[in-house]
Amino acid sequence: MAPITNGRVLFNAVPEDYPVPGKTTVYDTSETIDLENAPLNGGILIKVLLLSIDPYMHGRLRSPEKESYMAPYTLGQPLTGAGIGVTGAHVRGLLLHQEYMIVPNLQAAMLGVIERDPKLDWSVYIGAAGYPGESAYVGWRAYSDGKPGEIAFITTGAGSVGSMAIQLAKKDGLKVIASAGSEDKVKFMKEIGADVAFNYKTTDVREVLAKEGPIDIFWDNVGGDTLDAAMEFAAKNARFIECGQMSGYNSGYQPMKNPALIFEKCMHFHGFLLFELRAKYAEAFQAEVVPRLVSGEFKSSEDITRGLDKVGDVILAVQKGTNTGKAVVRVADE
Amino acid sequence: MAPITNGRVLFNAVPEDYPVPGKTTVYDTSETIDLENAPLNGGILIKVLLLSIDPYMHGRLRSPEKESYMAPYTLGQPLTGAGIGVTGAHVRGLLLHQEYMIVPNLQAAMLGVIERDPKLDWSVYIGAAGYPGESAYVGWRAYSDGKPGEIAFITTGAGSVGSMAIQLAKKDGLKVIASAGSEDKVKFMKEIGADVAFNYKTTDVREVLAKEGPIDIFWDNVGGDTLDAAMEFAAKNARFIECGQMSGYNSGYQPMKNPALIFEKCMHFHGFLLFELRAKYAEAFQAEVVPRLVSGEFKSSEDITRGLDKVGDVILAVQKGTNTGKAVVRVADE
Numbered sequence: 001m002a003p004i005t006n007g008r009v010l011f012n013a014v015p016e017d018y019p020v021p022g023k024t025t026v027y028d029t030s031e032t033i034d035l036e037n038a039p040l041n042g043g044i045l046i047k048v049l050l051l052s053i054d055p056y057m058h059g060r061l062r063s064p065e066k067e068s069y070m071a072p073y074t075l076g077q078p079l080t081g082a083g084i085g086v087t088g089a090h091v092r093g094l095l096l097h098q099e100y101m102i103v104p105n106l107q108a109a110m111l112g113v114i115e116r117d118p119k120l121d122w123s124v125y126i127g128a129a130g131y132p133g134e135s136a137y138v139g140w141r142a143y144s145d146g147k148p149g150e151i152a153f154i155t156t157g158a159g160s161v162g163s164m165a166i167q168l169a170k171k172d173g174l175k176v177i178a179s180a181g182s183e184d185k186v187k188f189m190k191e192i193g194a195d196v197a198f199n200y201k202t203t204d205v206r207e208v209l210a211k212e213g214p215i216d217i218f219w220d221n222v223g224g225d226t227l228d229a230a231m232e233f234a235a236k237n238a239r240f241i242e243c244g245q246m247s248g249y250n251s252g253y254q255p256m257k258n259p260a261l262i263f264e265k266c267m268h269f270h271g272f273l274l275f276e277l278r279a280k281y282a283e284a285f286q287a288e289v290v291p292r293l294v295s296g297e298f299k300s301s302e303d304i305t306r307g308l309d310k311v312g313d314v315i316l317a318v319q320k321g322t323n324t325g326k327a328v329v330r331v332a333d334e
Numbered sequence: 335m336a337p338i339t340n341g342r343v344l345f346n347a348v349p350e351d352y353p354v355p356g357k358t359t360v361y362d363t364s365e366t367i368d369l370e371n372a373p374l375n376g377g378i379l380i381k382v383l384l385l386s387i388d389p390y391m392h393g394r395l396r397s398p399e400k401e402s403y404m405a406p407y408t409l410g411q412p413l414t415g416a417g418i419g420v421t422g423a424h425v426r427g428l429l430l431h432q433e434y435m436i437v438p439n440l441q442a443a444m445l446g447v448i449e450r451d452p453k454l455d456w457s458v459y460i461g462a463a464g465y466p467g468e469s470a471y472v473g474w475r476a477y478s479d480g481k482p483g484e485i486a487f488i489t490t491g492a493g494s495v496g497s498m499a500i501q502l503a504k505k506d507g508l509k510v511i512a513s514a515g516s517e518d519k520v521k522f523m524k525e526i527g528a529d530v531a532f533n534y535k536t537t538d539v540r541e542v543l544a545k546e547g548p549i550d551i552f553w554d555n556v557g558g559d560t561l562d563a564a565m566e567f568a569a570k571n572a573r574f575i576e577c578g579q580m581s582g583y584n585s586g587y588q589p590m591k592n593p594a595l596i597f598e599k600c601m602h603f604h605g606f607l608l609f610e611l612r613a614k615y616a617e618a619f620q621a622e623v624v625p626r627l628v629s630g631e632f633k634s635s636e637d638i639t640r641g642l643d644k645v646g647d648v649i650l651a652v653q654k655g656t657n658t659g660k661a662v663v664r665v666a667d668e
Contacts, residue, residue, distance in 0.1 A: 237610075245593070259561065260587040265403065268605070269596055269603035270602050
């Protein structure tokens with residue numbers, strides 16, 4: 001068989017604010033691969049099927065001098081991100097944003113073999129049943145201390161993390177206020193059980209919280225003014241779970257207006273990163289969440305775009321919030 | 335016996351920034367009391383001996399429209415604050431800032447009878463063995479999770495709360511960095527065990543933390559730029575104990591510069607107020623701290639001013655940090 005194109009998405013230029021498809025990242029077709037004769041050197045050839053596009057990726061599209069909690073992408077090299085590939089069995093982990101990749105072995109590449117429940121698409125395994133779902137689970141179980149009747153306010157409630165947080169909070173018997181940026185998303189949040197769902201672009205967050213709060217738990221995926229508002233309407237002893245601050249990824253983080261509220265209201269803030277806590281909660285997640293996704297008790301929503309060349313567009317859509325549901329790029333069919 | 339003057343310190347005017355003695359508060363001698371014939375109506379006469387002057391008092395010298403976590407003082411009425419009085423037995427609790435007061439009974443006034451160890455002055459019982467010491471104890475035990483070899487940075491380390499926090503951290507085997515605002519205070523912090531003690535007015539906090547950090551625990555009594563610096567030099571999974579934010583009491587609270595560090599570094603913030611947690615730790619405090627004050631293993635320092643008419647000056651000194659050690663006003667001898 002003749003060599004075929006091995007498409008890749010390369011980091012091309014540090015963006016000024018929002019990532020620009022075709023400039024920040026470029027789809028590159030200059031490499032080829034001979035699938036039958038590629039030198040494996042004892043390694044394994046993986047065909048990339050699905051790639052997860054996540055908000056945090058913007059933070060990796062930066063210049064290497066700038067320090068942050070995750071390593072920057074390398075200019076001229078393919079992006080990496082959560083994904084599912086196939087090499088005989090299906091594997092999941094951090095994959096290159098290219099059509100085919102060769103790894104020395106699964107263990108060294110930290111790729112795990114996974115099986116699929118026939119009722120769930122593979123895409124769910126990088127969404128609600130994957131890292132985003134696990135993020136919500138770990139943060140909620142480790143830090144919410146949620147009790148029946150308490151009130152939780154969950155931001156980006158239609159996203160893959162937020163929607164799982166909503167469903168966990170409802171399962172634990174809490175009243176849930178949830179926000180997102182479109183009417184479609186509001187509809188989805190109501191479908192999955194949010195008691196109060198609103199579009200933060202058209203409804204004032206402080207009005208909602210004044211009426212429906214005070215809040216005992218805040219799931220923060222956005223930061224900025226929403227975080228300030230949540231602090232203003234926090235109950236005493238409120239728990240704030242800091243999962244991310246989307247509002248700052250493109251235009252820079254905003255300060256917290258009144259940190260003195262932390263002691264005045266005896267508040268607790270918990271920042272977390274999935275990979276610090278994942279092992280501890282992995283088994284419980286498999287037992288508590290995955291069967292509920294299979295049975296349909298928990299719902300997930302994916303927004304699947306076909307084609308590796310669309311990665312740049314989807315990265316931008318995720319930053320702008322124009323996708324509805326977990327953003328996934330389908331690189332190839334089985 | 336003829337009636338005598340019953341001096342009082344009244345809240346007279348809301349301060350613009352720093353409280354002004356004689357304006358914000360006035361010493362008033364217009365009331366008299368006949369100690370032998372005052373109508374008790376079944377109540378108890380208390381002679382006030384010692385009053386604690388604390389940083390939080392500034393927050394109570396405000397107009398009643400302004401909401402905050404503690405009730406405002408009432409214009410034209412005496413201040414109240416922690417103190418020790420005598421009515422046969424010695425009692426401790428919130429006392430009026432006046433020489434004599436009548437309460438219906440001890441329970442209704444939430445005053446507790448206390449005994450003194452002969453080795454400790456009564457003033458210690460509103461300092462290291464009183465609310466400030468308890469504040470440090472409760473915050474440290476509930477939220478520090480301090481482990482031997484970890485690094486704690488403690489602000490206002492020469493004050494009654496900070497100095498107890500330093501000694502608890504050292505007892506738990508941590509390395510302690512401590513800051514305060516004068517060379518005398520630096521000397522005292524070294525005496526009580528701080529490994530690194532510095533004057534924040536003459537030494538750059540970031541230089542100290544870059545050399546001696548990163549820090550695992552931050553005891554925050556100051557907020558503002560010091561809090562920002564502590565976050566910059568925090569280790570992963572750092573615990574920030576939010577006890578107060580002195581820097582904001584007079585000029586307004588400053589924002590937190592980069593709240594995204596909370597999730598990037600998996601940080602934990604815990605705000606607390608003594609009276610929320612006091613009952614839970616009261617017995618342990620008596621067992622762990624008071625005997626060490628008696629034996630001299632733990633040290634305390636009081637800055638005692640004689641005369642109820644000096645309350646306004648001491649309130650200002652506490653806000654400006656010009657006192658050294660726990661600020662106490664001695665209203666009367668036994």
